[in-house]
Amino acid sequence: MADKVKKAIAIFDSGFGGLTLMRQIIKTLPSENIIYFGDNLNAPYGDKSKNEIINLAKKAAFFLYQKDIKALLIGCNTASVYAYDEISRHFFGLPVIDVISPSLKMVFPLSKDKKIGVIATKATIYSQLYRKQILAYNPTAQVFSLACPTFAPMIERGEFENLKEIKRALLPLIKKKIDFLLLACTHYPIIQEKIKEAIGEEVTILDPSSAITLELENFLKRAQLKNEGSLRGRYEFYTSGDAVKFKTIAEKILGIKINIPIVYLS
């Protein structure tokens, strides 16, 4: 049983976004071993069709399923929205965790005026999942959803400081005078400071990575899968894109030195 606990948590994302989650998981659960796969070659998922997203996500999940893992965290909102059920169905016996519900649970405790902005990829916004779930919680809330299709590609290029583009993209939300902004794409915490600068200090911005990590920890605890060992976790990286570029950007986001990622092309 102890062996099971020592297996790795797999995290998968369309690219670099899931690293914001990994950063938080390393902080909160330092003993956990982690295998990360970034499908950078196919990023962003947010402009693709439902079928394309499902196919890519299934391929990524199947690749990780064959590793020595104890659970899969879909570290990508777009894939969580469209491919959770499909992945889960083929992930016999291994837990699959998504990023949607933990962040939704954080919205109401934190939003004061209930003028809630949600930014995400085109595909996530198009699904209307966040809007529907927030209104199901509180029908009197005002939800302003905005697709920001330039953000993930910008971040995939390693461009984290483009305030001009961030301001341009967020203009419709700035006008709405929201009090709360949910980052519903794991890429966005990487540019959170610039988003704050663009949208104004008075708006509470929710990077859901702590909430997701807390839910992951709860899950592992309940499933008797939490690694409580005193050894520091080992990390292993895979990308479908450029390994050197991955290493540079991942080190910037995680704030630690990492091994050269292994290139996986399906």
Place this chain on the structure above:
Amino acid sequence: MADKVKKAIAIFDSGFGGLTLMRQIIKTLPSENIIYFGDNLNAPYGDKSKNEIINLAKKAAFFLYQKDIKALLIGCNTASVYAYDEISRHFFGLPVIDVISPSLKMVFPLSKDKKIGVIATKATIYSQLYRKQILAYNPTAQVFSLACPTFAPMIERGEFENLKEIKRALLPLIKKKIDFLLLACTHYPIIQEKIKEAIGEEVTILDPSSAITLELENFLKRAQLKNEGSLRGRYEFYTSGDAVKFKTIAEKILGIKINIPIVYLS
């Protein structure tokens, strides 16, 4: 793997309280097989010491561990507060779920004025867990905790209509003009209508059993343990108390006919 899914969910409570959860689980997850153990002989747990609660809860959990189960739901707030870690530590490889966190997540979306009442057993209130967690969410909330030590024994006796005692016990809260009342003992939904009558129509009362069931469902889904079969679940009951009394009261709470419970004395 299919076999694992068909194993039962075990629910354990100090007595009849966990049946309010079982009622909701039957509604939401009709295919799940359920084994229920009510430690009626030792009810209520809420007046006992921490050590006594831990010992009783561990005994109950160990009894259920030996059955063919896939997960344990601690259907008792008092045992969740004091014995979760201890049970979890000895429940090798089998998931253990508590009733605390799901209900806490529901408080803020539902409470308008943030004048929040919490009623529970002596031991639960004494732990201050709910107060602390609510204030951690929102330091400006007003939390009014009240132990209602007569409620669980009343319910264990099968006395569900004693409005006079319910009013007497709730008087300190009635004076506080709360807008929201959390039932932090699984026994209390059994007398929810009378509580409503006592505290006033304008107070929103939260029976957390739907939230707990939703979280249980989420957990089972993520852990690949949800039974999605089309057969109706089978139910098996154990009590440390009087089997005939258990049957009568359980049928009243669940609204279905049940088999005579098996008496288990540790």
